[in-house]
Every structure is written in C-alpha cells, then in structure tokens.
Amino acid sequence: MSDSASDVVIAGAGPYGLSTAAHLQNLGLKVRIIGEPMRFWAENMPEGMFLKSEPFASSLGAPIRGMSFTDRHPDWRVGQPIPLETFVTYGRWFASVAIPGTEDAQVVNVGRGGPGGYLVTLSTGEMIAARTVVVAVGVGPFAYVPDALAGLPSWLVSHSSAHRDLGLFAGKEVAVVGAGQSALETAVLLADAGASPHVLARTPQLDWNTVPEERRSLWTRARGGPRSGLGTGYRTWLWAERPGLVRHLPERTRRRLVRETLPPAGAWWLRDRLDERVRVSTGRHLGKVAERDDGVALTTTDRTGRRLVTEVEHVIAATGFVPDVERLTMLSPELRARVTTRLGAPVLSRDFEASVPGLYFAGLAAASTFGPVMRFVHGADFAARRIAHHIIRRTPRVRTPAGRPETALEPDIPTR
Ligand SMILES: Cc1cc2nc3c(=O)[nH]c(=O)nc-3n(C[C@H](O)[C@H](O)[C@H](O)COP(=O)(O)OP(=O)(O)OC[C@H]3O[C@@H](n4cnc5c(N)ncnc54)[C@H](O)[C@@H]3O)c2cc1C
Incomplete structure (x- = not known):
C-alpha cells in the first residue's frame, strides 16, 4: 500500500x-x-x-x-x-x-x-x-577503505569523506593514506588546523596539475588540443564532452579510461601550501595495520622491500x-x-x-x-x-x- x-x-x-x-x-x-x-x-x-x-x-x-x-x-x-x-x-x-x-x-x-x-x-x-x-x-x-585498514574502529581509522571539521585533530599525529587531491588537501587542512599530518602514498612521487592558461593562442590550442571539462587534449575532450561515445568502447578500455583519466594529482594551487608542516612518504605500500596503545601502527614497505612502521593517533583513508x-x-x-x-x-x-x-x-x-x-x-x-x-x-x-x-x-x- x-x-x-x-x-x-x-x-x-x-x-x-x-x-x-x-x-x-x-x-x-x-x-x-x-x-x-x-x-x-x-x-x-x-x-x-x-x-x-x-x-x-x-x-x-x-x-x-x-x-x-x-x-x-x-x-x-x-x-x-x-x-x-x-x-x-x-x-x-x-x-x-x-x-x-x-x-x-x-x-x-x-x-x-x-x-x-x-x-x-x-x-x-x-x-x-x-x-x-x-x-x-x-x-x-x-567510500573505499583498503582491506588493511577496514577492520579498525572509526576512532582510529576513518574515510576522508567522514570529515567536515578537521579541527578535531588539532595537536594529533594523523596519517593520510593516498596521493590524490583529497589526500593532499586533507593533509594541508590538517596542518592548518594544528595537526601533524603524514601523507603515505603508494606512487613513487606526488603528481601536480599544471596552471591552466586563461587565454590560449591558436597554436597552443592546435598543438595541445581543446580545453574541456576534464582538462586539455583531444582525447580528454572526447571523454569530457561526448560521453555517449564512450559507451561504445570495449568494457576494458572504458574501465582503463575511468582509472587513468585525471589520475591522482594535486591541484596546482595547493602545491605551495603543502610545506614542511606536512610529512610526505612516497613509494610506500600498506602492509599490516594494528592498534597500538592509543593509536595505530602502520607497517609499510618501500620500493626496496624495506619495512617501516609509522605510529599515529589516527589514519584518514583518502582512498576514493x-x-x-x-x-x-x-x-x-x-x-x-x-x-x-x-x-x-x-x-x-x-x-x-x-x-x-x-x-x-x-x-x-x-x-x-x-x-x-x-x-x-x-x-x-x-x-x-x-x-x-x-x-x-x-x-x-x-x-x-x-x-x-x-x-x-x-x-x-x-x-x-
Ligand atoms: C573531496 C572531494 C572533492 C571533489 N571535488 C570535485 C570538484 O572539484 N569538481 C567536481 O566536478 N567533482 C568533485 N568531486 C566529485 C563529486 O563528488 C562529484 O562530482 C559530484 O558530487 C557528483 O554529484 P552527485 O549528485 O552524483 O553526488 P553527490 O554530490 O554526492 O550527491 C548525492 C546526494 O545524495 C544524497 N543521498 C545519499 N543517499 C541517499 C538516500 N538514500 N536518500 C536520499 N539522499 C541520499 C547524499 O547526501 C548527497 O547529497 C569531489 C569529490 C570529493 C569527495
């Protein structure tokens, strides 16, 4: 009824x-x-x-x-x-x-x-x-939280989308897992709020978007491709402005496009704000994560296979x-x-x-x-x-x- x-x-x-x-x-x-x-x-x-x-x-x-x-x-x-x-x-x-x-x-x-x-x-x-x-x-x-972090209580591990007020972390050591805009901006805002953020990224180095040009010459446009809602470039323009065509591509190609178009990167205007207040460790793969005293011990492996343990009071998974x-x-x-x-x-x-x-x-x-x-x-x-x-x-x-x-x-x- x-x-x-x-x-x-x-x-x-x-x-x-x-x-x-x-x-x-x-x-x-x-x-x-x-x-x-x-x-x-x-x-x-x-x-x-x-x-x-x-x-x-x-x-x-x-x-x-x-x-x-x-x-x-x-x-x-x-x-x-x-x-x-x-x-x-x-x-x-x-x-x-x-x-x-x-x-x-x-x-x-x-x-x-x-x-x-x-x-x-x-x-x-x-x-x-x-x-x-x-x-x-x-x-x-x-909201996706990697398996290694998924079993921990919410007062120790949270997803980035759980937070409106990062001031709650003032004075705390917080690991931010991820390398995209959400991770990097969360880390900067944590630092602004008086926390000590530590970015743990899987990528070998952080990637940053370039400053967009407001006016583009004919030559720049011809060489670099048109501007679109997803950025510049001929192919990017297609995916941004003609999504109806994407549906006709093979499934595997579509999935790759979703994954690889605009890969994790910080906005150009955030770059200067990510200063010495934010510790950044790249090339780190998440391993075992365990509760330790009043916090979390994150074991990561670097590219040489070396294991490192990071102890923090909270982990924010900015993992998409x-x-x-x-x-x-x-x-x-x-x-x-x-x-x-x-x-x-x-x-x-x-x-x-x-x-x-x-x-x-x-x-x-x-x-x-x-x-x-x-x-x-x-x-x-x-x-x-x-x-x-x-x-x-x-x-x-x-x-x-x-x-x-x-x-x-x-x-x-x-x-x-
Ligand atoms: C930190 C962050 C930054 C982002 N920045 C950008 C950006 O700069 N530019 C950009 O284009 N995209 C950005 N995005 C992506 C952005 O989330 C999406 O582009 C956009 O929100 C999609 O709109 P939507 O309507 O699908 O989803 P949403 O904006 O998430 O809206 C869905 C709404 O549904 C509501 N809802 C959920 N369940 C129910 C229910 N059962 N009943 C009723 N209501 C419900 C939710 O409360 C929500 O308000 C960002 C995402 C994040 C997480």
Missing part, C-alpha cells in the same frame, strides 16, 4: 539529482526529489576546501539558460579556485530556482511493487508508488570511491539481485537505465558505462538530459480539461 504516487522519485539532491529533476520538471513531469540539496558537499567535504574543477566545468545541468556557475559568477576566471561554500551556495540557489520542493528526507527502501512499478519508502515513513526511480546518491555510499550496487542497501535485496552488474557497477543502457526497467543510475555509478566525466559535476547535464528525455518518452500522458497535456501515474498501466 502506498501513501502517494509520483511519476519519478529521485534519490539524492546533489549535482546529478538536481540536474535530472530540473530537466524532468521542465518537461512537465511530477517529480519527487528526496534529499537536502548539496548535502554531501556541505557535510562530507572539509571546511576550507576548494574545488579542483574549473568554473566552466562546475555547473549543474539546467534546461534553461542563465543557471550555470559562470552565469551566476560571470567574473570568475579560469584558474581561480572555487571555495566549497561558494559551490554549495550555487547548488542550493539552483535547487531553489529550478526545483522548488526538494524534500529533506532519505530514501530508506526501494522495492518492486505498487501500481507504478516501484514502492519507495522514505525516512519519514511515507511510501510512494513510483513508475520510475533515479538513483543519484553520489559517491558517499561507495568504488561503485558497487551491493552497497546500495536502500535498494531491496531482490531489486539489487535483479540489477545486472559488471565488477559491482550497474550495466546501463544509452539512457542510463539499468537492466530493471524504470530504474536509472546517475553519477559515479554510471562511470563504467559513460566514462570518467561521470565522476565529476561536468557530466551532470549530459546524464540529466538523457535520463529526462527517456523517462518522458516512456511516461503516458493524460489531458487536463484545459487541453494542456500532463503526465500522470495511472495505477493500472504497467511500467513497460
């Missing part, structure tokens, strides 16, 4: 959920979008963080003009990092203008059933009958996110079992639909199908357009007395 009905329920109000809702609402569909707008950005990223993406690649997808990040901030230059707060404010402004009525709740269960095809249960207890569900829960459920449908416990076990996956990620159609009709995945979960841009805000517009147009084509319409076509969830119509 449901309490209400909706053509579409979107789980998650981050860049992908909000963009999809904006496109769907513009096409006239009844949409329920569940989640506080930009919550992951506001609560699971550290205070003082800056975005790595350029302003032109930090826009949510809107069906109308005037809603991009650079429309909102016309003077923001290429190479000028965007503070986290500015981006959260932009996302919330987008939500308030494009999608009035986002709901500050959680989707706690999605199962097959009801007149529409799905029954969606919210944290408020409400059950919604929906024809279509868009899973736009972002990266949070997929790996999509895995099994970790989406809000999908009922029966539904999860029906979603075809490859190496944990859902196999998606050209319209982001899973093997179960009416169930769509946006964001990181779509990266193994559409490539690396799905890991970033820049992919949101493409995903939102495709999903919205597919849903609208499949949703029956009824006519209102005034003759204006409207969409409606009609209990007796099957989903396909």
